[in-house]
Amino acid sequence: MGESPSVTSGNIQLSKDMVITPLAAESLGVRSLAVHVQTDDTSILIDPSAALGFRDSYHPHPEEYRLLKSIRKKIDSVAQSTDLIVVSHFHHDHFMPFFQNFAYFWSSRDEASSLYQDHRIYCKDIRLHINYSQQRRGYNFVRSVRKVAEEVVYADGRALKIGQTVIRFSPAVPHGEDRTKLGWVIMTTIRCGDFTLVHASDVQGPMVKSTAEWIIGQNPDVLVLAGPPTYLSPEKVRPEILVNATENLGLLADKIPMIVVDHHLLRDQNWLNWLNPIQRLASNRGHQILTIAEVLGLSENLLEANRADLYQQKPTGPAFEDWVKKIRGSRIEIPPPLD
Numbered sequence: 001m002g003e004s005p006s007v008t009s010g011n012i013q014l015s016k017d018m019v020i021t022p023l024a025a026e027s028l029g030v031r032s033l034a035v036h037v038q039t040d041d042t043s044i045l046i047d048p049s050a051a052l053g054f055r056d057s058y059h060p061h062p063e064e065y066r067l068l069k070s071i072r073k074k075i076d077s078v079a080q081s082t083d084l085i086v087v088s089h090f091h092h093d094h095f096m097p098f099f100q101n102f103a104y105f106w107s108s109r110d111e112a113s114s115l116y117q118d119h120r121i122y123c124k125d126i127r128l129h130i131n132y133s134q135q136r137r138g139y140n141f142v143r144s145v146r147k148v149a150e151e152v153v154y155a156d157g158r159a160l161k162i163g164q165t166v167i168r169f170s171p172a173v174p175h176g177e178d179r180t181k182l183g184w185v186i187m188t189t190i191r192c193g194d195f196t197l198v199h200a201s202d203v204q205g206p207m208v209k210s211t212a213e214w215i216i217g218q219n220p221d222v223l224v225l226a227g228p229p230t231y232l233s234p235e236k237v238r239p240e241i242l243v244n245a246t247e248n249l250g251l252l253a254d255k256i257p258m259i260v261v262d263h264h265l266l267r268d269q270n271w272l273n274w275l276n277p278i279q280r281l282a283s284n285r286g287h288q289i290l291t292i293a294e295v296l297g298l299s300e301n302l303l304e305a306n307r308a309d310l311y312q313q314k315p316t317g318p319a320f321e322d323w324v325k326k327i328r329g330s331r332i333e334i335p336p337p338l339d
Contacts, residue, residue: 005195005222005258010296012222012258016040017193020222023075024050026266027042027293029067030094031301033201033263035224036078039192045082046188046199048075048115053304055267059324060104061310064303065336068106072096079115084167086155087123088201089175089185090130090137095123097137097250098144103332109144117148122169122314124186125154130185136182149163156186166191168218173211174229176204176228177241187211189218204228204264205245212248215256224292225249227265230274231305247277253289260304262292269305301309 012020018039024032032050037043042145050071060068078084087095092105098112119170124130126138130199155169168191172184188199198220203211205228215223228245244329252259259282265271279289293300293339319337326334 006299007220007295008065008221011240012295013259018195018197019188020197020224021078022224022260022262022292022295023048023078024071025262025292026264026302026304027262027291027300028296028298029064030071031263031267031304032071033224034075035199035311037190037197038147039163039165039190041165041192042083043081044084044086044167044188044190045079046086046292047086047088047094048079049092049094049096050075054104055256055307058258058307058311059302059312062316062320062338063310063334064185064307065106066338067173067303069338072111076111076115079119082119085119085121086169086188086190087121087141089183089245090134090139090141091202094201095141095142098332101223102335103327105324108262112144113148116145118150120151120153121145121149122153122155122158122167124172124184125156125302128153128156129184131181134183164192164270167274170182170205170214173203173214175202175205175243176237177207182233187215197222197224199224200226202226202263203304205242207241207245208247209248209251212251220256222260223252223256224260224262225252226235226260226263227271227275229264230271231268240312242274246274249278250281253278253287254285256287258288258290260290260292260295266291266300266302267305269302271302271305292317296325316337 021036023034033044096112098109100108157171159168170187177181177329185202190197198218205207282289
């Protein structure tokens with residue numbers, strides 16, 4: 001490890017060798033864990049997407065669509081000056097698909113082509129350790145992206161070196177608990193000089209100890225991590241699995257100077273109840289646990305978690321309500337009325 005990382009002007013500054021810039025996450029109001037990494041040798045965009053989701057009988061609010069549209073533009077802008085794009089797995093909040101969908105992804109073929117054009121793409125292998133739904137999405141993605149990208153590489157377990165920057169991808173690990181029906185993901189390690197980042201997308205805590213052990217083995221200065229979906233417990237996520245996630249994150253907090261926890265955890269209004277004990281453990285070691293909003297110097301903006309309140313505070317008009325009815329009839333190619 002190098003010196004302790006510091007948060008400066010919305011970035012995590014590891015040294016002059018590496019700067020980490022978060023782009024989108026639940027603490028910023030959308031589903032995502034998009035991060036840009038700049039080293040002296042190259043730039044890497046990890047999981048360049050954002051999405052919304054239907055939740056508790058509520059369709060996303062117009063405020064969420066305005067934000068999603070804005071974040072889409074920001075990610076595309078960053079992509080234009082990026083060398084490599086990494087796709088950790090094939091859920092739509094982590095990669096932009098090549099079809100039009102205004103209901104949840106704000107995606108289109110033209111926007112996807114612009115995002116991936118002339119880039120080297122390192123993505124989850126669609127042939128091994130993949131469930132059916134991700135394999136289907138991955139197959140369609142790879143078939144389309146090969147027409148516009150410079151190169152498409154299945155990244156599981158691979159490594160490459162660009163100048164003094166080493167990029168290493170984990171073997172496939174569970175998307176949450178072991179033997180989950182959600183499939184597998186890959187994690188990304190970026191090392192430049194004495195400084196190391198691990199981006200651990202959708203490991204959900206992590207829930208599996210071997211995933212935590214792989215992360216610790218990378219000896220990271222900074223870990224960007226998807227927390228567990230506590231909002232789904234106990235109906236869809238067993239409490240004992242969350243205990244595993246707590247214990248494993250505790251192991252990481254003991255070893256890693258800075259952990260940025262976001263994504264699924266920040267879909268829960270009461271996320272701090274789960275995270276506070278681990279934050280205290282980290283603080284006792286002189287370590288930090290932050291959300292992506294905190295890295296950017298912002299307050300958490302939990303639009304999905306507070307959607308019911310949002311609808312009460314900002315009622316929608318007839319035009320938006322008519323659009324929602326059309327969307328429920330699968331007419332997802334019509335953008336929502338936001339003016």
